[in-house]
Amino acid sequence: MRDPRVYQISILSGLLAYGVVGLGFEVDGVDAAAILGTALAAQLVATRLVGLPRFDPKSALISSLSLILLLRAASPWLAAAVAAGTIASKFAIRRRGKHVFNPTNFGLAVAMLASDRVWVSPGQWGSAAFFAFLLAGLGGLVVHRATRSDVTWAFLGAWGLVLFGRAAWLGDPWTIPLHQLQSGAFLIFAFLMISDPKTTPDARSGRVVFAALVALVAGGIQFGLHRPNALIWALFLCAPAVPWIDRLLPAHRFSWGSAPSPRRAQAPIRPSTSNLPSAA
């Protein structure tokens, strides 16, 4: 089976094209080049430093495209710094043989904490239903290929419960949670960020617990603390819980190279050393 990251790269590229042409995203060419160049260079340097056998640009490419889609920065230097931090986090912050944070999520969260010159525009996608469906279909393909679609479906269910539950409690019309669900930013998060098989718990039950935890924390941030980009913050805050969930609910480790044959899944799987990729 082909590496699912190839599909992710093409989908992210398609989204970027749609965003720029169809929605008028202000993707600065210099920022985009700075992100892409820095991320690939950082991946190359880290590959040499860690002594990995070969340079694999796919994961760095996915992180770059995700950053280009989501990150807005006041200068290309800031964009490059975020890209470098994103890739570095994969190699530097590790526990029990796998990186703790989804790299893009880590890069965005730390950058927003560190500087008020960096931001994410959650409203940029709008809520065109057509786009929502398109994205759902494409995202579904990716999660299916990556074999860990359960975390996405569990998150969609849990987040839906949070939004519809809140609307029911407030007596709001359903148009409000539906509007919130139609957000492209939410779907990108669900299909392309939380779904990263390298940073989610190994056991299916663990992934369901994790998805529900992220949805609850995000609900607290969005409706309790009234902060934007709640999903990004929630994933960032919950990621350190993954090693604990893995300890409580152990299962075999995911590796891009070993996905997704059931027969192969029976075999003892050791942490991948061929590369250290991640999804977006």
Added chain:
Amino acid sequence: MRTCPPVFPRRITAVLGAGLLAAALTAAPALGFCGFYVAKADTDLFNQASKVVLVRDGDRTVLTMANDFRGEPQEFAMVVPVPTFLERDQIHVGERGVIEHLDAYTAPRLVEYFDADPCRQDFRERLTSAAAPAADQAEGARLRREAKKLGVTIEAEYTVGEYDILILSAKESSGLETWLTDNGYRIPAGASKVLGSYLRQNMRFFVAKVNLEEQSKLGYTYLRPLQVAYESPKFMLPIRLGTVNANGPQELFVFALTRTGRVETTNYRTVKLPTGAELPEWVEQDFGDFYRDMFARQVKREGKAVFLEYAWDMAWCDPCAADPLSRQELQQLGVFWLDDRKAELGRRGAPSPAQDVFVTRLHLRYTADTFPEDLRFQETGDRSNFQGRFVIRHPWKGSPRACAAAGEYFRQLARRQEKEAQSLAHLTGWGLSDIRDRMDLEGPTPADDGGQPWWKKLWGG
């Protein structure tokens, strides 16, 4: 008014000198911002437009609500959900003129340029200016008793300026609705659910009526804007009550004044207003109509979107539809972070421009269907300048026979004017043939074509 730096626009030179690149002639950005303001499109063009100024830094907010109520003062009553309880000193009555000034400063604008004499080797962009148009206790006890019966708590009562203000909280929305209706606040049918939602979100209700006695003492013939200052992480504007029983779409202008950068909505798309298009000269007379129809078309095209009409550092403007707001005006609007030391320096020396204030003007047209949720905002780190700006270029008035370059100039002019007509049609939806009919085409007639055979232009040659 700013003068144009004496830089020759190279692209235009190339076009005129070599007779190439017609597209470049019609591309506005070559001229930068160096134009003259001739007309602005302010909020008065829209009926029933609400204007609010949001001053925000950290969790501190000062909200100014412009009051364009035109009926009898005793008929006026407003109900606004607010995130926190408000002390007397957190409420203020501002001056209308400041909002009008802010509106004029940020309004989409039309700028004009004059084509230079193509026969002069060293011609420069020649600009002429156009005048900028300016741009009792027993009663209180009764109210409280009635309120208590309905589960409504009058948390505070104030008289501020010409307004009587109450801060209300309630246990149940139906009780609140009944109390408000009984006390002359016109609440549309079906608002109960929306009131209930705000109550569950721990919002209070700021309700205001005009105190006729105070108003006659103060001598104002119009209602001044109400201002409230509060500290809350909620960076939002409640718009839902306005949509419950609205007759058609509502128009809202939000002027955000922040320290860091541009403000955008987080739960709706923020889209830039089309800008920079070159339009036929006669648009100058109908700029208001143009702006209204252009905005309506953008709303139709983009759907659920909030439009960015202006984003600029308050220290300057170019071209200026109105002067930037003074430090005193900014303070009146509630900008609380202005540095007193800089002001001191300004008093001693030259007048100091406004500091650390970035203005964002947002415009939206909404109904309950298109904007079901309240507006939520965030401040971004983006300090890049943006203005809704349209351009008219007055053709050179010479003869096509004046020199060799003049003939080429008029050929380019005809193409440019066609492009202007198409831009106008595209932006407003106006009929292209009507636009062409109204255009005062001063280019050469086929017989007066600088010596070119008539068939040269027959197939667009």
